[in-house]
Amino acid sequence: LLSSVHAELIERALGGEVRAAARLMTALESDPAAVPAIMSRIYPQAGKAHVIGITGPPGAGKSSLVDKLAAAFRSRGQTVGIVAVDPSSPFTGGAILGDRIRMQDRFSDAGVFIRSMASRGQPGGLAKASQNVVALMAACGKDVVLVETVGVGQEEIDVIRVADTTVVVMVPGLGDAVQTMKAGLLEVADVFVVNKADRDGADRLFKDLSLMVHTGMQEGKWSAPVLKTVATENQGVGEVRDRTAEHLAFVRESGEYQERRRQAATVEIDAILRERLLSAVISRVPAFDRYAQAVGRRQYDPYTAVEHILQESRLGG
Amino acid sequence: LLSSVHAELIERALGGEVRAAARLMTALESDPAAVPAIMSRIYPQAGKAHVIGITGPPGAGKSSLVDKLAAAFRSRGQTVGIVAVDPSSPFTGGAILGDRIRMQDRFSDAGVFIRSMASRGQPGGLAKASQNVVALMAACGKDVVLVETVGVGQEEIDVIRVADTTVVVMVPGLGDAVQTMKAGLLEVADVFVVNKADRDGADRLFKDLSLMVHTGMQEGKWSAPVLKTVATENQGVGEVRDRTAEHLAFVRESGEYQERRRQAATVEIDAILRERLLSAVISRVPAFDRYAQAVGRRQYDPYTAVEHILQESRLGG
Numbered sequence: 001l002l003s004s005v006h007a008e009l010i011e012r013a014l015g016g017e018v019r020a021a022a023r024l025m026t027a028l029e030s031d032p033a034a035v036p037a038i039m040s041r042i043y044p045q046a047g048k049a050h051v052i053g054i055t056g057p058p059g060a061g062k063s064s065l066v067d068k069l070a071a072a073f074r075s076r077g078q079t080v081g082i083v084a085v086d087p088s089s090p091f092t093g094g095a096i097l098g099d100r101i102r103m104q105d106r107f108s109d110a111g112v113f114i115r116s117m118a119s120r121g122q123p124g125g126l127a128k129a130s131q132n133v134v135a136l137m138a139a140c141g142k143d144v145v146l147v148e149t150v151g152v153g154q155e156e157i158d159v160i161r162v163a164d165t166t167v168v169v170m171v172p173g174l175g176d177a178v179q180t181m182k183a184g185l186l187e188v189a190d191v192f193v194v195n196k197a198d199r200d201g202a203d204r205l206f207k208d209l210s211l212m213v214h215t216g217m218q219e220g221k222w223s224a225p226v227l228k229t230v231a232t233e234n235q236g237v238g239e240v241r242d243r244t245a246e247h248l249a250f251v252r253e254s255g256e257y258q259e260r261r262r263q264a265a266t267v268e269i270d271a272i273l274r275e276r277l278l279s280a281v282i283s284r285v286p287a288f289d290r291y292a293q294a295v296g297r298r299q300y301d302p303y304t305a306v307e308h309i310l311q312e313s314r315l316g317g
Numbered sequence: 318l319l320s321s322v323h324a325e326l327i328e329r330a331l332g333g334e335v336r337a338a339a340r341l342m343t344a345l346e347s348d349p350a351a352v353p354a355i356m357s358r359i360y361p362q363a364g365k366a367h368v369i370g371i372t373g374p375p376g377a378g379k380s381s382l383v384d385k386l387a388a389a390f391r392s393r394g395q396t397v398g399i400v401a402v403d404p405s406s407p408f409t410g411g412a413i414l415g416d417r418i419r420m421q422d423r424f425s426d427a428g429v430f431i432r433s434m435a436s437r438g439q440p441g442g443l444a445k446a447s448q449n450v451v452a453l454m455a456a457c458g459k460d461v462v463l464v465e466t467v468g469v470g471q472e473e474i475d476v477i478r479v480a481d482t483t484v485v486v487m488v489p490g491l492g493d494a495v496q497t498m499k500a501g502l503l504e505v506a507d508v509f510v511v512n513k514a515d516r517d518g519a520d521r522l523f524k525d526l527s528l529m530v531h532t533g534m535q536e537g538k539w540s541a542p543v544l545k546t547v548a549t550e551n552q553g554v555g556e557v558r559d560r561t562a563e564h565l566a567f568v569r570e571s572g573e574y575q576e577r578r579r580q581a582a583t584v585e586i587d588a589i590l591r592e593r594l595l596s597a598v599i600s601r602v603p604a605f606d607r608y609a610q611a612v613g614r615r616q617y618d619p620y621t622a623v624e625h626i627l628q629e630s631r632l633g634g
Binding site for chain 2: 035036039040042043044046047057058258261262263264265266268269270272273274276277278280281289291292293294295296297298299300301302303304305306307309310315
């Protein structure tokens, strides 16, 4: 059930009050028991924003691009939310918090709402939490929500999966990294950006990506444009804004939009279900840790442990 | 129940027959129903190998280091298994398969057994699958099993979590990437390697890492050595071999080994439980996809959908 405090916060947030929205986000992140009731009020209102995911390898200049892209949307009178997501693998833990502070310095504009999210050691949890924050920003009436991830791991992809449009940012000169990243890119990218396009190797990267897109082109399907930017100089960013808007119009027209929404919903439902089921089992099996110890000593294997646990919990048969 | 085909394969694999082991690995990857019975036979035999995880950012030269490290263990008469794991985010999909072919070219040595694993769109699944393959290699009598990941995402960390010893490979010149990666490294690294140590910036990186390790040092705890290598020239690799062996002896002595094994077992059990429970629910809820469609249309939120699904399945209450 929705508490009266949260009900009031929702009303004020949906009315456009930034501080109420920020407090709700904190509740969403820190009070798991309150999440379902809050989300059931917010979710139906969250369909109007254009959610744009921005991903790519570390060092590609995603933060700069996001900043300039936010300003570009603002210059057309659209309001913008930014969700900066750091899945905090041991390799990135907390790094984005510095960015967050810097970001807030840059934007005193009330039309831009920034939220930075990090989590440690909660696999699966961050994607869900960020989806909730994106929905809240959308419900609060932001026209565009930019979701930025730090890197390119599986969890980042799960985060990006809620986006209507995905922008993949690449830069010349990451060498091997770029090579290994190219293979599966076509599947997620709706718009490619070659950032730092004034650097050596930018033309080569541009041509490689263009050829790749051209090779994968299909009749009646969106073909990802490859764009060049120098985000720090604000070059080419207006074009990124325009092509992402074009992409949204295209997928809405083609019906792909609904299909994407259904897929995103499946991912969200699966994640919530797994957590719910796991905690139901753990609460019914007080000796859960003893099974882990036995497996750790190799008395038996984890599959056998799961059989025992399921029998003891009387679930999942 | 164990099929007679698999029972025979297990017997031959445990007897050291490489082709039988390879066929079992294929069964583990492609025949989910057969996995529990196979693992219950293999797991108790799998405790003798030294499992070494090797991770770090793309472009750090992990593959070269793994090759040379395998040779270094071989030169001491130890047998080696290599599991190369590619979590196949859209950014790396399939890239490692090329490496695999190249690897097999390099090693005609029967004392080295190489297996490359990739999966697409099965979050959580790859870590589990790779753990099974690692256990099989250990059960087949490999003295050392090297587990190499492509990148540094959450799923790679889950893969590495089964390792007794974790080697984190860094290189100078990845700039921002390295900066953002340093923060949480202490938690996972048992040995740091500065690879490509003949490059500009290697001394700086070495000093930064050494300072970081020194700052985090605790009485009675293992302190991660920082080593320099030029893997392509086979420089410094023997030292990496010796210090990883030293680490294993240390954690066995201190009791930390058992604690790590318990934690790894918990992760394995959790992952298997989630899958089992989710498929139990899906099999009991034929209209599962209709819920996803409704959430996709924002008729209601995913939490509400999960409530309906749990009620319909009569599980997880």
